[in-house]
Amino acid sequence: MLHLRVAEPMRECEYSQISTRSSTPMETPYKKRTPKRRKWQAFPGRNKFFCNGRIMMARQTGVFYLTLVLILVTSGLFFAFDCPFLSMQITPAIPVIGGVLFVFVLGTLFRTSFSDPGVLPRATPDEAADLERQIDVANGSSSGYRPPPRTREVVINGQTVKLKYCFTCKIFRPPRASHCSLCDNCVERFDHHCPWVGNCVGKRNYRFFYMFILSLSFLTIFIFAFVITHVILRSHRYGFLNTLKDSPASVLEVVVCFFSVWSIVGLSGFHTYLISSNQTTNEDIKGSWSSKRGKGNYNPYSHGNVFTNCCAALCGPLPPSLIDRRGFVQSDTPQPIPPTNGITMYGSTQSQSHMAAATPLLQSEPVILTDEAFLPGRTSLGGPCSGALPLGGHPTPPTSTPNLSCDNDMLPLRNEQSDGLRHHHTDGGHHHFLTPEEAPSPPGMLPCGSPLGHSHTIQGFYNPASQDSLHEDSVRGLVKLSSV
């Protein structure tokens, strides 16, 4: 058997080294080793890392730089052109308060953009195999054409919540988690993907995001108000045209602030509402907990009163990152990176050899996983029950996508139908959405009146194969344009 190979790595790991802080990579001196890579270098999601894994952002960061430039330029102009006059004529407290707000805005922006939003690491091959087995057992022998729907139901606080299986990450998503198709990660308590901050907004950075938009609202209003004051005061003294000549930047500032105020203040108000009712943008848009869905429908996560909800969201405990970005990749076998915090993995390499015997196909999957989102039409990897991957059949794009709100009840049914399509080529083109979370949603679909300045990667349709890479790019482009 595989005893020999299995025993050796075990000998190398000293059990006494286990601690949540140590980061000693496994030593295998008798094997030819490539230089040790850090886990962020082998991260399967679509993220960019900087500073050797300390900073984590989404792949498209162009709009983030725009945000930064807008804030820096507008504030810079304010401090340079308006503050001297204002501090002399009114009070020097104005630039001081402005400065404090400015620093706070930048701080929260960087914190939101650079931190891990709460990414769930992908399942190890062992876990994935175990889940598959459980699903098979739970559903009996799948009778030919209809692989079972991959959902689990759980009752939380009296409400029935469906947990969906993520085909990319091979896990059952916890409640409130969602898969961001732009970053190709499952994120806990997924709110939305924000191109303005260049990152997803999830459990770990939601409070920073909220403080960012709140402080930015104050900063915008502050600058707007005082630039207007400056222009008025100056005009009284020197005339309007002279004022414009002396301080041309003020015009630019007023314009930028005027247009920002509506979207940013509106967004702050929207998120204040979300926080006070303990919902995510995702849930609100889908109307998951709205009373329109049914009489007994309520939000099971809410703590009951506004104050507790706010405290929980803003001052609650901050969970640590589950992906160990700066740890070292330990095994030489390809597998989804186990999320260690440096704990020596005496089990990991053994699992590879063990699983190699059991499910050889799973070994090769991780290599393909990262491509999955790009070429989802690639026919299934051949693993058990993987028939739910999108088909390479005759892809027809979804026509209209208004039914975000009925996603929950529709999903199991659709899954079955679309899985069935693998074997019969029915032309139910609009039955293609298997894992709606895994598609970027064309921005024009947002039904709710939330301010424009955001894209929400939420339940959209899973765009079939051949059009997908082109479609994804164009959608991403749309996503950016729509928020400008």
Next chain:
Amino acid sequence: MATEFHNLQELRHSASLANKVFLQRDYSDGTTCRFQTKFPSELESRIERPLFEDTVKRLNIYYAEAEKMGGQSYLEGCLACATAYLIFLCMETRYEKVLKKIGRYIQEQNEKIYAPRGLLITDPIERGMRVIEISIYEDRGSSGSCSGSSSTSGSSAR
């Protein structure tokens, strides 16, 4: 076939991984971290049910403590916000402290209870807090097959 190991080193040298059991998360309480306490059938011949359930319950208690929202965590949150989160350069969050405690607890449980029975618990943080992974080892001396009616090595731990 009794699989008795007297310590972890012995486990290392003479055992091979036979199987892994995964304890999934229990979401019935919302998104807080809890693991199912259902006793897996594969462990029936390996460890006594009360011992096992005790371990899992203890872990659940620790995780609840880490995520508890009370005066202390609010204070920590407000203080952190006031210092622009720079305070975490000097001290670690309560959550991290509890995670360390959990790591030590698991290590201790492994050494005292599980390794002598040919089992090993993996810290859930290594698995993204999704599962508690329990590895089942077989004695290499036995001929490769799963332990059939192994009399549990309950006596060895006492």
